[in-house]
Amino acid sequence: xxxxxxxxxxEISNYIEGEVSPELRAAMEAHIRDCxxxxxxxxxxxxIVHVYxxxxxxxxxxxxxxxxxxxxxxxxxxxxxxxxxxxxxxxALALVSGSFALTGFGSPALTALRSHHAEPGIGVPPExxxxxxxxxxxxxxxxxxxxxxxxxxxxLLAASEAIREGYVPCVRCLRQYLNR
Ligand SMILES: [Zn+2]
Ligand SMILES: [Zn+2]
Numbered sequence: 001x002x003x004x005x006x007x008x009x010x011e012i013s014n015y016i017e018g019e020v021s022p023e024l025r026a027a028m029e030a031h032i033r034d035c036x037x038x039x040x041x042x043x044x045x046x047x048i049v050h051v052y053x054x055x056x057x058x059x060x061x062x063x064x065x066x067x068x069x070x071x072x073x074x075x076x077x078x079x080x081x082x083x084x085x086x087x088x089x090x091x092a093l094a095l096v097s098g099s100f101a102l103t104g105f106g107s108p109a110l111t112a113l114r115s116h117h118a119e120p121g122i123g124v125p126p127e128x129x130x131x132x133x134x135x136x137x138x139x140x141x142x143x144x145x146x147x148x149x150x151x152x153x154x155x156l157l158a159a160s161e162a163i164r165e166g167y168v169p170c171v172r173c174l175r176q177y178l179n180r
């Protein structure tokens with residue numbers, strides 16, 4: 001059995017959860033060893049899974065699911081039904097498609113995960129775009145549901161700017177950067 005990239009991506013969540021047949025696992029391992037792209041997909045997916053699986057707290061930003069469920073439905077024939085499976089599938093898809101439109105979840109997050117020793121203090125990448133409410137004290141991943149409890153005007157700006165203005169990271173949507 002020879003696995004190709006597409007097969008690997010489709011089965012990546014099952015693979016990580018140890019739910020593929022020994023035969024398929026061997027084929028996937030053989031492919032991933034020789035394929036840089038799939039190695040990156042596997043690493044990135046594992047990183048995200050690891051961060052979010054710590055306490056199985058899975059919070060998808062608002063507006064996230066409709067858009068991505070559609071995309072996933074088009075490109076992945078049988079994503080698993082659980083939120084956890086979804087998360088893995090979405091993470092894999094974001095990596096696979098090279099489309100990091102998924103705010104707070106794509107390349108800045110992954111870059112931060114990879115280089116988390118480089119930044120002392122606050123772990124939020126300074127160039128990451130975040131949202132603030134002008135009457136709030138915290139900054140958020142755009143679309144965070146805790147942001148929209150505020151009445152004030154919502155502004156999009158770089159994390160470094162928000163920090164300079166005295167805002168602190170939201171512990172819900174930015175928690176992945178804070179547990180260091
Ligand atoms: Zn591949
Ligand atoms: Zn938030």
